Amino acid sequence: MTVSVRIDQASVEATDLPLMSVRSVSKFYGQRIGCADVDFDIWPGEVLAIVGESGSGKTTLLNCISTRLTPTAGTVSYRMRDGEMRDLYGLGEAERRLLLRTDWGFVHQNPADGLRMTVSAGANVGERLMAVGDRHYGKIRATATDWLGRVEIDADRIDDQPRAFSGGMRQRLQIARNLVTAPRLVFMDEPTGGLDVSVQARLLDLLRGLVHDLGLAVIIVTHDLAVARLLSHRMMVMKDGRVIEHGLTDRLLDDPQAPYTQLLVSSILQV
Numbered sequence: 678m679t680v681s682v683r684i685d686q687a688s689v690e691a692t693d694l695p696l697m698s699v700r701s702v703s704k705f706y707g708q709r710i711g712c713a714d715v716d717f718d719i720w721p722g723e724v725l726a727i728v729g730e731s732g733s734g735k736t737t738l739l740n741c742i743s744t745r746l747t748p749t750a751g752t753v754s755y756r757m758r759d760g761e762m763r764d765l766y767g768l769g770e771a772e773r774r775l776l777l778r779t780d781w782g783f784v785h786q787n788p789a790d791g792l793r794m795t796v797s798a799g800a801n802v803g804e805r806l807m808a809v810g811d812r813h814y815g816k817i818r819a820t821a822t823d824w825l826g827r828v829e830i831d832a833d834r835i836d837d838q839p840r841a842f843s844g845g846m847r848q849r850l851q852i853a854r855n856l857v858t859a860p861r862l863v864f865m866d867e868p869t870g871g872l873d874v875s876v877q878a879r880l881l882d883l884l885r886g887l888v889h890d891l892g893l894a895v896i897i898v899t900h901d902l903a904v905a906r907l908l909s910h911r912m913m914v915m916k917d918g919r920v921i922e923h924g925l926t927d928r929l930l931d932d933p934q935a936p937y938t939q940l941l942v943s944s945i946l947q948v
């Protein structure tokens with residue numbers, strides 16, 4: 678009896694508290710604003726889309742909160758697997774690298790930035806498993822094969838290098854490589870950006886299924902409102918480095934409040 682009460686409390690706590698809290702994050706490149714005064718929280722299992730025109734600061738913000746870039750000001754705290762909230766910029770280099778390799782995923786717009794192009798597809802996926810301590814070759818290969826299947830890459834391509842893959846296949850491989858360690862938070866920067874429209878649609882479908890099945894928290898940067906509509910629960914709209922509107926995706930797209938968001942939404946509808 679006591680035990681079940683404890684478990685309930687633990688699970689309530691896990692979902693009631695944010696996974697990541699971003700406070701007053703700013704990044705300046707000399708005099709130029711990259712992003713300014715950004716605040717938000719993300720909860721476990723939630724998909725947050727960051728949208729805005731080119732140069733609005735989306736990539737800068739994503740890089741700051743994933744520790745790829747050090748902000749000029751502000752704090753980012755993250756709930757570690759032991760439940761403790763930690764300041765990301767206070768982590769030691771080893772802790773930070775471990776987070777990046779295990780608890781987090783980062784899906785780049787250009788798959789070549791997120792893959793090792795000269796090792797096999799199987800090794801690209803297996804490498805992340807080894808980073809979390811898997812050593813058994815047969816098991817690693819079996820898991821890699823399973824993941825290739827989940828991203829619709831034929832098992833007989835496992836020994837091919839990604840440079841022998843099409844753009845869409847490379848992107849699916851990058852997704853498999855990132856998700857195989859069951860990360861809790863995945864950052865994505867325009868993951869469908871470089872692909873043609875029909876390939877994009879299939880990839881989005883696949884991503885939506887995986888995100889839902891795995892209960893992942895995702896922070897996805899896109900300039901495409903249709904991508905945000907399809908994948909995200911919440912949206913932040915950026916302009917000139919600042920967040921100008923933030924809310925539930927359906928509410929924001931159906932009833933935008935800020936004039937700039939109204940313009941964005943109406944220009945899409947006219948197309």
Ligand SMILES: Nc1ncnc2c1ncn2[C@@H]1O[C@H](COP(=O)(O)OP(=O)(O)OP(=O)(O)O)[C@@H](O)[C@H]1O
Pocket residue numbers: 706709710711712729730731732733734735736737738900
């Ligand atoms: N390394 C850098 N040095 C100087 N300025 C930079 C650098 N990176 C970005 N900026 C500037 O910061 C601002 C935001 O750029 P950022 O790349 O974050 O925009 P974005 O919203 O990701 O755009 P896009 O949709 O084109 O990828 C822009 O004015 C850009 O010129």
Ligand SMILES: [Mg+2]
Pocket residue numbers: 735736737
């Ligand atoms: Mg960008």
